[in-house]
Amino acid sequence: MNAKFACSLALALLLGVSAQAKDWPKIKIATEGAFPPYNMQNADGKLAGFEIDLAADLCKRMKAECEVVAQDWDGILPGLNAGKYDAIMAALSITPKRMEVIAFSVPYVSSPTVLATTKGGGMENLPGTGTRINLDDDAAARAAIEPLRAKLKGKAIGVQVSTIQADFMNSYFKGVADVRVYKTAEEFNLDLEAGRIDAILAAAANVKAAMDTPQGKDIVFTGPAFGGGPIGIGSGVGLRKSDPELKGMFDTAIKAATADGTLARLSNQWFKLDLTPPS
Amino acid sequence: MIDPAFLTDTIGQLLGGLPLTLSLSAISILAGGVLALALALLRRSSGIGSLFVRAYVFVFRGSPLLVQIFLIYYGLSQFPALRHSVLWPFLRQPYWCAVLALALNTAAYASEIIRGGLIAVPSGMIEAGRALGLSPFRLFRLIVLPLAVRQALPAYGNEIVIMVKSTALASIITLMEITGIAHQIIGDTFRSFEVFLCAGAIYLALNSLIARGVWLIERRLSPIV
Numbered sequence: 001m002n003a004k005f006a007c008s009l010a011l012a013l014l015l016g017v018s019a020q021a022k023d024w025p026k027i028k029i030a031t032e033g034a035f036p037p038y039n040m041q042n043a044d045g046k047l048a049g050f051e052i053d054l055a056a057d058l059c060k061r062m063k064a065e066c067e068v069v070a071q072d073w074d075g076i077l078p079g080l081n082a083g084k085y086d087a088i089m090a091a092l093s094i095t096p097k098r099m100e101v102i103a104f105s106v107p108y109v110s111s112p113t114v115l116a117t118t119k120g121g122g123m124e125n126l127p128g129t130g131t132r133i134n135l136d137d138d139a140a141a142r143a144a145i146e147p148l149r150a151k152l153k154g155k156a157i158g159v160q161v162s163t164i165q166a167d168f169m170n171s172y173f174k175g176v177a178d179v180r181v182y183k184t185a186e187e188f189n190l191d192l193e194a195g196r197i198d199a200i201l202a203a204a205a206n207v208k209a210a211m212d213t214p215q216g217k218d219i220v221f222t223g224p225a226f227g228g229g230p231i232g233i234g235s236g237v238g239l240r241k242s243d244p245e246l247k248g249m250f251d252t253a254i255k256a257a258t259a260d261g262t263l264a265r266l267s268n269q270w271f272k273l274d275l276t277p278p279s
Numbered sequence: 280m281i282d283p284a285f286l287t288d289t290i291g292q293l294l295g296g297l298p299l300t301l302s303l304s305a306i307s308i309l310a311g312g313v314l315a316l317a318l319a320l321l322r323r324s325s326g327i328g329s330l331f332v333r334a335y336v337f338v339f340r341g342s343p344l345l346v347q348i349f350l351i352y353y354g355l356s357q358f359p360a361l362r363h364s365v366l367w368p369f370l371r372q373p374y375w376c377a378v379l380a381l382a383l384n385t386a387a388y389a390s391e392i393i394r395g396g397l398i399a400v401p402s403g404m405i406e407a408g409r410a411l412g413l414s415p416f417r418l419f420r421l422i423v424l425p426l427a428v429r430q431a432l433p434a435y436g437n438e439i440v441i442m443v444k445s446t447a448l449a450s451i452i453t454l455m456e457i458t459g460i461a462h463q464i465i466g467d468t469f470r471s472f473e474v475f476l477c478a479g480a481i482y483l484a485l486n487s488l489i490a491r492g493v494w495l496i497e498r499r500l501s502p503i504v
Contacts, residue, residue: 074462074465074466075471077469078465078469078471081469097467101469158453161462161463161466162462162463162465162466162467166463166466167467180373180453181453181455181459181463182453183451187353190353190356190357191353191356194356194357194362194371195362195371196356196371196372196373
C-alpha cells in the first residue's frame with residue numbers, strides 16, 4: 001500500500017501534477033433502468049436488478065457512498081465524459097471501439113449473444129441450434145454462419161440501437177436480413193410477441209428474462225450462440241479515462257466479489273444462470 | 280475538434296435518410312390535409328358532427344405526438360383481435376403506423392387553421408355569390424375555398440414545417456430516417472455534437488426550401504401586392 005502510494009506520488013511529481021490521487025467518498029453511477037434483469041424500474045419506480053445489487057456490494061467494498069441514477073441509453077456514454085456521473089453499470093459490453101472513448105473495469109458479467117423467436121413462427125430450430133460460434137476467428141465464423149444467412153434472408157430481426165448485437169448484425173447480415181433498430185429491449189420484445197418481427201438478436205440473459213414473463217412464454221432460443229470477436233469479453237463498469245484511481249477501486253472490488261462467490265450468487269439470483277466471466 | 284472529413288461523411292450518411300423523411304412528410308401532410316378540410320367543414324355544421332370534431336381536436340392537439348405514435352404502434356398491437364384483423368398487414372409496418380399518427384395529428388391542427396381561413400371569408404363576398412345565383416357547391420369552390428386557402432396559407436406553411444420536423448419522432452419506432460441514422464452514427468462514434476449539428480443543418484435546409492415555396496404560392500395568390 002505504501003509502495004503503491006509512493007509510486008503514484010512519484011508519477012504525479014513526474015507529470016507535474018500538483019493534486020494527489022483523487023479520493024472517491026461518493027460515486028454517482030448511471031444505469032439504463034430498462035434492461036431487465038441487469039437493471040430495471042420496479043412498479044413503484046425504484047431502480048432494481050443485478051447491477052443495482054452489485055453496485056451496492058461493490059460500493060460497500062470500496063467504502064464509498066453510491067448514488068445510482070437512471071439515464072437514457074442513447075446518451076449514456078456522452079454523459080459520462082460530460083461529467084454528469086462517474087461510472088456506468090448498464091450491461092455495457094467491453095469493445096475496442098468503446099475503449100477509444102472510455103475506460104472499463106474488469107468484466108463482471110459475460111453473456112453470449114443469441115437469436116430468439118416465437119413458437120410456431122417458422123423460425124424455430126435454425127441451423128446451428130445448440131452450438132456455439134466463436135467470432136475471434138472471423139473467416140471460420142463466417143463459414144459457420146453461412147447456412148444461417150440463407151435462412152434469415154428477408155426476415156425482420158430486432159436489435160437494440162448502439163449495442164454490440166447491432167454491430168454484429170450489420171457486419172454479418174447486412175443486406176440479407178431486414179434489421180430493425182429499437183431504442184430498448186422492452187420494445188423489441190413487444191414487437192416479437194406481436195409478430196411484427198421474426199426474431200430478435202440479444203444477450204442470452206436478457207432473452208431469458210423476457211421468457212420468464214407471462215407475455216414471453218412463447219419465446220424460444222433458436223440458432224447458434226455467439227461469443228468473442230465483436231461480441232466481446234463481457235460487460236464492465238464504464239469509467240472516464242481520466243479517473244484511473246476509480247478504475248483501480250472497481251477492479252479490486254469486482255475481483256473480490258468474484259473470489260468470494262458474491263458475483264455468482266447475484267448472477268444466479270437475477271439471471272437463473274451463472275454468468276461470471278471466465279478469469 | 281471540428282473534423283471536416285467526418286462532417287462530410289456524416290452528411291452523406293444522413294442524406295440516406297432523406298427519402299424516408301420526405302415520404303413520411305409528404306404522405307402524412309397530404310392525407311392529413313384532406314382529413315383537415317373534411318373536419319373543418321364538419322366543424323361548421325351544427326349538431327353531432329361539430330361535437331365530434333371538437334373532441335377529435337381536443338384529443339390530438341392536447342396530447343404529445345410522441346405518445347400518439349407509441350399508442351398507435353405499441354398500444355394497438357397489444358390487442359390480439361386487431362392482430363387478426365384486416366388492418367394488421369397495414370399496422371404491422373412501422374412506416375404506416377408513423378404515417379397514420381402524423382396524419383391524424385396534423386389533421387387536428389390543420390382543421391383549426393382551415394376553419395380560421397373559412398371564418399375570415401368576408402360575408403359580403405358570399406352574399407355577392409348568392410346574388411349571382413351560384414349553387415352552394417359552386418359558391419364554395421369558386422369563392423369561399425380560394426379565399427379561405429389564401430387566408431390560411433401563412434399558418435398552414437408553419438404547420439408543414441412543424442410536420443417535417445415531427446417526422447424525427449418516427450425514429451423511435453425503428454424507422455431509419457435522418458434522426459434515426461443520426462442516433463445510429465452517434466452510437467458508433469459517440470460524437471453527438473457534430474452528428475446532431477449535421478442533422479439540424481439538413482432539416483434547416485429542407486425547411487427553408489419549404490418556407491420559400493409557401494411564400495411563392497402566397498405571392499401568386501395575392502392579386503395586388
